[in-house]
Each structure stands twice: as C-alpha cells, then as structure tokens.
Amino acid sequence: MADARSWWRDPPSPEPSQDVPAFESNPLEESALPSPDNEQLLTRRVHILGLGSIGTLVAHSLRCLPNPPPITLMIHRQEQYDAFKRGGRIINLINKQNGINDEQTGYDVDLFNNNAEDGEARWDFIPDRRREQPQTNPVEEGEKMPSGELYIYTLIVAVKGPTTVAALHSVKHRVDARTTICFMQNGLGQIDELNQEVFTDPQTRPTYMLGIVSHGAYMDAPCTVVHAGYGAIALGICRDPDRFPLPPKGPVRHLWELSEDERKKHHPTDKELFANLSSRYLLRTLTRSPVLACAAFPYLDLLQLQLEKLSANCILNPLTALLDVPNGALLNNKELLPVQRLLLAEISLVIRGLPELEGIPNVQHRFSAKRLEQLFMGVTKRTARNSSSMREDIRHGKKPEIDYINGYIVKRGEQQGIKCALNFMLMQLIKGKNSLRSGAGLPYGTTRIQSEVDPHRLDSVTLADNSTPPRDSIA
Incomplete structure (x- = not known):
C-alpha cells in the first residue's frame, strides 16, 4: 500500500526535522x-x-x-x-x-x-x-x-x-x-x-x-x-x-x-x-x-510566483464555488482536509516535473505538497471573509475560468504522462454546476436558478492573492 501511494508524497528532505524553507523572489535590478x-x-x-x-x-x-x-x-x-x-x-x-x-x-x-x-x-x-x-x-x-x-x-x-x-x-x-x-x-x-x-x-x-x-x-x-x-x-x-x-x-x-x-x-x-x-x-x-x-x-522568478498562486487557486476557487461558501469556510474542516491534500499532492507532482523549471535549485522543495499547503492556508486565512472570483462568476452566470486554473494542471500533467484524475474531476464538476445554473439540461419549463448574491455586498470581494502579499493586505 505504501508503494501505491508514494506518487503523491513529498520528495525526501535532507533535514526532515526542520520546517520547509521560505523562498523569496528578488525584483529585477x-x-x-x-x-x-x-x-x-x-x-x-x-x-x-x-x-x-x-x-x-x-x-x-x-x-x-x-x-x-x-x-x-x-x-x-x-x-x-x-x-x-x-x-x-x-x-x-x-x-x-x-x-x-x-x-x-x-x-x-x-x-x-x-x-x-x-x-x-x-x-x-x-x-x-x-x-x-x-x-x-x-x-x-x-x-x-x-x-x-x-x-x-x-x-x-x-x-x-x-x-x-x-x-x-x-x-x-x-x-x-x-x-x-x-x-x-x-x-x-x-x-x-x-x-x-x-x-x-x-x-x-x-x-x-x-x-x-x-x-x-x-x-x-x-x-x-x-x-x-x-x-x-x-x-x-x-x-x-x-x-x-x-x-x-x-x-x-x-x-x-x-x-x-x-x-x-x-x-x-x-x-x-x-x-x-x-x-x-x-x-x-x-x-x-x-x-x-x-x-x-526575472522571468523564471515570475513563473514560480505564478505557479505558487495557481496552486492555491486550484483549491480555493473550485471548492468555494462548489460548496458556495466564503474562503474561510475551508479552514479547520477535517472532512475537507484530505481532499485539499490529495489535490495539492497531484498539483505538486505536475509542477515539479515542468521542463521550464528544470535545473532551477530548490524547485523540488519550493513546490513540495507540504509547502504548497502552507501557501494555500496562508492565502485562505488572509482572505477568509472574501468570496472567490469563481464563486462569484457562477453566482452571476458567468463562465468560470476553471480551464485556466485546474485545467492548466490537467493539461501540463498529460504532457508529462500524469493523469490528474482529481483536478479533472473538479474541473468537470465546476462546468457541470455552471451548466445547471444557466438552465442547460433542466427539464422543459424549469426556470434558471437565480443568484442569491447581492452584487453590492461589501464582503463579496474578488481577490487575486499572491503567495507573498504585503503585511497590510486585508484578511
């Protein structure tokens, strides 16, 4: 059983007793x-x-x-x-x-x-x-x-x-x-x-x-x-x-x-x-x-910042949209924790194998499942009161950006021979929910499900968060 699960485990750390190190990207001179x-x-x-x-x-x-x-x-x-x-x-x-x-x-x-x-x-x-x-x-x-x-x-x-x-x-x-x-x-x-x-x-x-x-x-x-x-x-x-x-x-x-x-x-x-x-x-x-x-x-630093942000969005956006909850609802939920970790393990495996990152020092640890989970938790805590952009898109009948979030992981995984079943399932669930809310597939005579959200409500914030936001960013 241990061998069957080894594909989603973190790479071995030279110092397993220490915390995963922080990785800073320095601006271009x-x-x-x-x-x-x-x-x-x-x-x-x-x-x-x-x-x-x-x-x-x-x-x-x-x-x-x-x-x-x-x-x-x-x-x-x-x-x-x-x-x-x-x-x-x-x-x-x-x-x-x-x-x-x-x-x-x-x-x-x-x-x-x-x-x-x-x-x-x-x-x-x-x-x-x-x-x-x-x-x-x-x-x-x-x-x-x-x-x-x-x-x-x-x-x-x-x-x-x-x-x-x-x-x-x-x-x-x-x-x-x-x-x-x-x-x-x-x-x-x-x-x-x-x-x-x-x-x-x-x-x-x-x-x-x-x-x-x-x-x-x-x-x-x-x-x-x-x-x-x-x-x-x-x-x-x-x-x-x-x-x-x-x-x-x-x-x-x-x-x-x-x-x-x-x-x-x-x-x-x-x-x-x-x-x-x-x-x-x-x-x-x-x-x-x-x-x-x-x-x-620099280009490679920017790419890594993008992938850090993407990894958090792959969890935060679709789960809040499917469950129709604010970001903070994903915190301290024992039932959702295994789902989040399995998704992050799949995402980590894909990112660590990208040819664009080949030869860059510390990529295996920077994008380990453990560190991606730390980034995800940090983003979720800082935006706990906010509503994700994907949740708001579905509420307002707009096409969600799932193909460019989880769909990107699925696509890059296929290029490496990795079948990202969990991200693919999440992508299809979001598309299915959006299809139902727009009225597609409903019995004849059924009206479109109306959104309950107030577009002027102040806590409905679309936040494009970064993995290293300033201290003054909102919670």
Whole structure:
C-alpha cells in the first residue's frame, strides 16, 4: 500500500526535522534592462481592454500619475459606453478603509463596432473633449492607421480567461511585433491559445508581459471600483517558446560551453527579453504608480510566483464555488482536509516535473505538497471573509475560468504522462454546476436558478492573492 501511494508524497528532505524553507523572489535590478538609447517612442498612449475590477483600478491609477499617459478604454458593448457617458466619463475609485471616493477623467474610448460599412469589425475612436475645448489627448503622428483606428503600442488585458482569444482577435489588425501586451488575469494557458489561434506568426507576434495581481478590488457600480485591499503587482516578460525554445533533452551543458547563438536561443537574459522598446516603456509607466505598487521580476522568478498562486487557486476557487461558501469556510474542516491534500499532492507532482523549471535549485522543495499547503492556508486565512472570483462568476452566470486554473494542471500533467484524475474531476464538476445554473439540461419549463448574491455586498470581494502579499493586505 505504501508503494501505491508514494506518487503523491513529498520528495525526501535532507533535514526532515526542520520546517520547509521560505523562498523569496528578488525584483529585477534596473541594470538588467537595456540602457536608454536613441529609440523614439511611437506613442505614449496606453490601451486597456477589460474594465472589470482590475482593469478599472489600473485605468484610474495611471490617470493619477504626474504627466499621465493618454489612456484609451476599449469597450465592447454599447450599453457599457452609454453608462460611462451618463456618469460624466468618470472613473471612481473608492478606498474601502476610509470611504474616500476619488474621481478621474480624461479618458479616450475605443468602442467596438461590429457593423462597419465595409462589413469588417472596427473600433470607433471617441476622444475625450470638454465642451469647446480641444482633445484632452491629441493623437500623435504615426498613431492613426488607414482604417481610421489607432495603432496599439501598449495594451493591458484584464478580461476573463475564456474571452481572451475572442477579445484579442478583434484587435489583431492593430498590433505587430512592436507592441507589448500585458496580461493581468487569473490562471495560466491563455497565451498558449493566443499563439495557436491569433498571433500565429512569431515574427509579427507582440511581446507578452505578465502581471500577477495581489490587490483586492471589486466593482460597486459601472465605472466604480472599490479598492478593498492594498497589494502589489509582479511584472515580467513571458518567454516566447517559438523565439526562445527550451534546451533540447540531453546532458546538461554549462553556459560557457555554448556558442553565443545557442546561448541567446535557449538561455535569453532579461535584457534580451526586454529588447522591445514598448515593453520597457510600459514597465516604467506601471512602476510609476504608488497605488499599483508594481515591481519587475526575472522571468523564471515570475513563473514560480505564478505557479505558487495557481496552486492555491486550484483549491480555493473550485471548492468555494462548489460548496458556495466564503474562503474561510475551508479552514479547520477535517472532512475537507484530505481532499485539499490529495489535490495539492497531484498539483505538486505536475509542477515539479515542468521542463521550464528544470535545473532551477530548490524547485523540488519550493513546490513540495507540504509547502504548497502552507501557501494555500496562508492565502485562505488572509482572505477568509472574501468570496472567490469563481464563486462569484457562477453566482452571476458567468463562465468560470476553471480551464485556466485546474485545467492548466490537467493539461501540463498529460504532457508529462500524469493523469490528474482529481483536478479533472473538479474541473468537470465546476462546468457541470455552471451548466445547471444557466438552465442547460433542466427539464422543459424549469426556470434558471437565480443568484442569491447581492452584487453590492461589501464582503463579496474578488481577490487575486499572491503567495507573498504585503503585511497590510486585508484578511
């Protein structure tokens, strides 16, 4: 029996009597980035796609900067733009701790037009203009395309995972290799889908930046976000596997044994990953905001932070959604503890076998089931009063992001020959529950099950927590 269960046990520790060590990721030094040169920015404009809690928080925070960049809000629905216009084209940020509401204006809008005269989907640019005054953000030379749309130089994407491919299909003709797209989303795997379905050519593919968000925020009304818990955003460049493939299987070779071409191809430096001027501009713009508290991390450190966050979300999100309970209900529950540990053991096995992490010191202990359980418990305690984003998605009839959370573990497990039966079952249960709540599969005449949640309730917070949040983050 012991041999049959050995697959989910932790790797042996050289000092089993001691606690699992902590692992810190150090921010990227400024010297690791390319030095300023004679390159000229095409435009300072920043586009934001996805005006949920995180997208709205970022839009507000960037307008608070001294000499803020022009910001264009990309809106897919006419009714959402109408609500923005009725509210005076204002974004409100409410500080939950003191109740202060800060208003920011000066936003341009791109409104999606699916019925353009030529039959092609287009974005209508609606500049911010006050009465007889000139445009708040004049269009710079070189921004305007023949279609009348503006070229997208830097883009922040904060849409839900399931809508990522469709959303970026609509802007594909407005980006190229000079563009940088920063993803601030839950889960992993969206970029793989984009490379397969949208940006298929590595030569014209934009640079991808990732943002791991630990702020607590939720929407109180259209264009009004409540900042419920101060956190931080870890930023870094995503390594493109087509441009920089992993080293081939074989004996490990030291860097000094490789030719310069081999080194650049398989072991790019962060300076090389940040070669795109728009990436450095977007990074420096985001890190100027004291509210967002952004910091850049080396690629491999950022990847490990992502996987730590993912491991906690794989337990917290689906279990709270299935049981319809706040996060804290998972604490001190003896019946749920074996379920949590079995899931974490399966997740640990997959992460420790990822080829991206091969050769990194202490990976086996950093992602051991024991340490992942410590991270999960810490996140759950800090967010005990909050409602997970997946629970709220199901309550409001939105498609849950399960394919990019537990589904990512299932996919990466299959690539290694690991059958993740527990994560697969949890993924299907979430999809089944969402299908039932939307009315699919119910007998004829049965009405859709209505949500009991009050969208304005203050304890319904969507918190994208990080494994190492600041001490001031909310509990």
